[in-house]
Amino acid sequence: MLLFALVGAVFLRWMPYFGLWTLALTLSCAVVAGCIYLTQKVRYSRQSRGIVEGRVEADVRAVLATTSATFCLGVLGIFAVLS
Amino acid sequence: MTSAQNPKADPSQNPPRGRLSTRLLAQGQEPDPRFTLANERTFLAWIRTALAFLAGGVAVEAFAADVFADPYRTVISVLTISVGLMISVGAAVRWLHIERSMRLGRPLPIPLIIPLLSFACGMAMTVVIVLVVLD
Numbered sequence: 001m002l003l004f005a006l007v008g009a010v011f012l013r014w015m016p017y018f019g020l021w022t023l024a025l026t027l028s029c030a031v032v033a034g035c036i037y038l039t040q041k042v043r044y045s046r047q048s049r050g051i052v053e054g055r056v057e058a059d060v061r062a063v064l065a066t067t068s069a070t071f072c073l074g075v076l077g078i079f080a081v082l083s
Numbered sequence: 084m085t086s087a088q089n090p091k092a093d094p095s096q097n098p099p100r101g102r103l104s105t106r107l108l109a110q111g112q113e114p115d116p117r118f119t120l121a122n123e124r125t126f127l128a129w130i131r132t133a134l135a136f137l138a139g140g141v142a143v144e145a146f147a148a149d150v151f152a153d154p155y156r157t158v159i160s161v162l163t164i165s166v167g168l169m170i171s172v173g174a175a176v177r178w179l180h181i182e183r184s185m186r187l188g189r190p191l192p193i194p195l196i197i198p199l200l201s202f203a204c205g206m207a208m209t210v211v212i213v214l215v216v217l218d
Contacts, residue, residue, distance in 0.1 A: 004134070007137065056116035061103055070167075070171040074171065
């Protein structure tokens, strides 16, 4: 979560150079960081309970969501660079 | 603590799995929870690397204006961001393969992401050195 927020801030720093594209990148990072923050408590509870019970279900949805978010940020970044 | 040692981990009392989890991780049994969490942690470390490449690629385009001419800078920037994209996809694929291997009790697969990343970084460094020398 912190890394997505940090990367968003890094993109914001280049706003004078890239214009509104960096705003899109920064907002996307902020949305991802926000989603991670909002789901953090539920995930931690599930994992803690799983450790006690000896069974933790692999969080496929979180992995796919994080990968998709990173991929979309990369595509947005390429568009910003090429524009 | 394994499922066999913990009476609470009776498979008949386990909550139903999600649809995605059932589809992608259909076979085998849940491994030790520590291994599942460690796998997820390794995946997040690779995502961290991918984001670093992403931010670096954007920074190269804006920051290296005095170092490289325009088309070369754009090429380097796009290549760096593309490496970040590859790492993010590779991390997810790696996570899935490792999780499936653990569920089936098979040996862990060779992490292809490491040689691919080494090759990509080597190529990128070669390109940058050539461009600096040519300039």
